[in-house]
Amino acid sequence: MTDSGSVTDNGSWLIKGVTIPASGKPSGKPSEKQGDVPTSILLSGGSITAIGPDLDHPGARTIDADGLIALPGLVDLHTHLREPGREDAETVETGTAAAALGGYTAVHAMANTDPVADTAGVVEQVWRLGRAAGHCDVQPVGAVTVGLNGARLAELGTMADSAARVRVFSDDGRCVSDPLLMRRALEYVKAFDGVIAQHAQDPRLTEGAQLNEGEMSARLGLAGWPAVAEEAVIARDCLLAAHVGSALHVCHVSTAGSAEIIRWAKSKGWQVTAEVTPHHLLLTDELAAGYDPVFKVNPPLRTEADVAGLRRALADGTIDCVATDHAPHPVEAKESEWAEAAFGMTGLETALRVVQRAMVDTGLLDWAGVADRMSVRPARIGRLTGHGIPLAPGAPGHVTLYDPAAPAEAVTTAGASKSRNTPFAGMELPGRVVATFLRGVPTVLDGKLA
Ligand SMILES: [Zn+2]
Numbered sequence: 001m002t003d004s005g006s007v008t009d010n011g012s013w014l015i016k017g018v019t020i021p022a023s024g025k026p027s028g029k030p031s032e033k034q035g036d037v038p039t040s041i042l043l044s045g046g047s048i049t050a051i052g053p054d055l056d057h058p059g060a061r062t063i064d065a066d067g068l069i070a071l072p073g074l075v076d077l078h079t080h081l082r083e084p085g086r087e088d089a090e091t092v093e094t095g096t097a098a099a100a101l102g103g104y105t106a107v108h109a110m111a112n113t114d115p116v117a118d119t120a121g122v123v124e125q126v127w128r129l130g131r132a133a134g135h136c137d138v139q140p141v142g143a144v145t146v147g148l149n150g151a152r153l154a155e156l157g158t159m160a161d162s163a164a165r166v167r168v169f170s171d172d173g174r175c176v177s178d179p180l181l182m183r184r185a186l187e188y189v190k191a192f193d194g195v196i197a198q199h200a201q202d203p204r205l206t207e208g209a210q211l212n213e214g215e216m217s218a219r220l221g222l223a224g225w226p227a228v229a230e231e232a233v234i235a236r237d238c239l240l241a242a243h244v245g246s247a248l249h250v251c252h253v254s255t256a257g258s259a260e261i262i263r264w265a266k267s268k269g270w271q272v273t274a275e276v277t278p279h280h281l282l283l284t285d286e287l288a289a290g291y292d293p294v295f296k297v298n299p300p301l302r303t304e305a306d307v308a309g310l311r312r313a314l315a316d317g318t319i320d321c322v323a324t325d326h327a328p329h330p331v332e333a334k335e336s337e338w339a340e341a342a343f344g345m346t347g348l349e350t351a352l353r354v355v356q357r358a359m360v361d362t363g364l365l366d367w368a369g370v371a372d373r374m375s376v377r378p379a380r381i382g383r384l385t386g387h388g389i390p391l392a393p394g395a396p397g398h399v400t401l402y403d404p405a406a407p408a409e410a411v412t413t414a415g416a417s418k419s420r421n422t423p424f425a426g427m428e429l430p431g432r433v434v435a436t437f438l439r440g441v442p443t444v445l446d447g448k449l450a
Contacts, residue, residue: 012044013440014057018065018401020391021367041070043397043440050393063445065401068434071371073105073136073398075378075387077197077275078172078251078323079348081107081138083129084122085114090328090418092126095348096135097416098326100443102348103400103433105136106379106387111143112173118143118154120162127164135443136436139384142166144185144196148174153184160192167383170197172251173298175233177203182237186246193383195247195273198237200258201299205229210339212285212300220288222338225300227255234258238265238272249381250274252325254299256309263318273381275323276310278347278354279423283307287423293334293341294423297327314373315364321378324351328419346422349415353429356404361430367404375400397440406432416449 017038040055041048050057076099082090092109099107109126111117117126123140130138142159146152148171159166169189176182176198185196206229211217213224234250238261241248253259253274265272279297284304287295295301313319327344334341347354355374359365365373371390379388389395408428413420436444443450 012042012057012060013437013442014055014060014062015041015043015065015070015399015401016062018068018070020051020070021371023366023368038066041391041399043399043437046439047397048391048393048395051391063401063435067405068401068403069367070391071103071367071400071402072375072389072391073387073400073436073438074103074352074374075382075384076104076107076324076326076348077168077321077378077382079107079109079326080112080328080344081109081126082328083113084125088330092129092138093133094416094418095326095328096130096133096138097449098348100135100436100449101416101433102350103352103402103436104348105398105400105436105438106139106384107136108139108141108168108382110172111141111170112148116143116147117141118146120155120158123159123164123166124162136438137387139382140164140166141172141197142169144169144171144176145181150174150176150178150181153181153188156185156188156194157192160194167192167194168197168249169194170199170251172197172199175199175201175203177233179236179240183240183244186241186244186248190244190246195249195381195383197249197251198233199251200230200233200237202229202233210296211288212302214285214303216285216288220291227257227302230255230299231257231261235261238262238270241272242268242270247271252277252280252299252323253310253319254280254302254306256306259309259313259318263313266318273320274318275321275378276314276319277325278322278351278358279345280310281307281314281322281358282354283423291338293336293338294345294421294425296338296341296343297345298343311358311362311364314359315369320381321373322351322355323378324348328417329421330419334421344421346417346419349417350411350422350424350429352402352433353431354424356431357429360404397437399437400433401435403432403434404430406430
């Protein structure tokens with residue numbers, strides 16, 4: 001909290017008339033399910049101190065949360081904060097402000113900064129910048145290989161022992177394509193319960209690739225990016241994780257086939273988890289028809305059938321969680337010819353609304369399921385203690401208040417992120433993040449930074 005004019009103390013907050021979604025059959029409407037009775041939440045001293053219908057607490061500030069749902073603060077496993085090195089695209093301050101506005105109380109910051117987060121020094125710098133910004137907790141991800149060069153393992157143990165306590169390692173943006181290095185990395189992190197998060201992309205099969213390989217890439221004359229380039233690496237890595245007995249996390253699964261492979265790996269009892277991005281749950285490669293590079297992303301947007309397969313996999317738990325892959329870029333990097341434009345989309349400020357559209361309004365997931373896929377499971381995968389804890393007395397005061405009945409409004413490019421490359425601009429999405437609490441203190445109130 002940097003705004004001295006707003007509430008910055010550890011005073012108590014009483015959230016009145018809110019609905020805490022209970023597990024049950026997806027109905028799309030939380031108020032129609034049994035157990036979803038409006039209640040009140042008391043936040044005090046950084047924690048949830050009470051939940052009940054008739055709470056009162058003298059001196060507490062009150063929020064009328066009639067019609068709102070409360071979720072445990074969202075956790076993003078995959079955020080590019082760009083600092084250090086690309087502060088023209090994003091900073092820890094602006095990226096975490098965007099995260100808070102999206103309902104997040106913790107984000108994992110990817111390692112492909114400049115310098116790369118491949119030493120204790122850099123991960124501690126990112127961690128400290130996150131604490132200074134104060135909008136949400138920042139958990140640095142460490143690089144798997146020195147300089148993301150895919151040649152030599154970075155000092156994973158040193159990063160794990162640092163003040164940042166790194167547990168997730170990834171060369172994201174690039175694939176650890178060497179199977180021997182991948183094996184060594186998986187072996188190394190076992191000692192401290194770490195996880196290797198793989199950006200699955202066979203580099204040889206995707207040389208020059210621009211767009212999902214299919215009808216659309218053929219029609220546009222853009223080099224195709226075959227599904228097999230992702231699926232082959234995922235299959236290999238699942239086998240390696242099983243062989244080594246270590247934990248693999250698959251970043252941004254984009255094809256129905258990838259989900260099938262993960263389903264198979266999980267059926268074997270292997271330690272494999274996976275994430276899907278909001279954009280892969282909603283958008284297809286058809287959008288590339290106008291050659292607008294705002295739709296250029298890695299991995300690429302796929303087909304209608306892939307979107308359906310990814311939604312099913314998230315609904316049945318094969319894919320564990322939603323992760324944004326928030327990838328801000330300055331205007332000049334996105335407003336060029338398709339082939340020259342940078343890969344990536346922003347996503348923190350719209351993720352929950354996209355998930356409502358793709359998963360809840362379609363009846364595939366209820367709000368308790370959303371809490372599981374966007375808070376509980378990503379915190380567990382990221383080894384983040386103190387986040388992803390279901391709302392109950394004694395739990396940390398990380399709470400997201402969301403209005404699922406807010407009328408659909410067109411997404412604008414204005415927001416806290418320094419970059420404007422949202423693929424949802426102009427699209428009408430339901431819902432609104434009303435407030436976000438971090439350790440009982442609001443980071444967002446009435447949809448604005450507190
Ligand atoms: Zn990636």
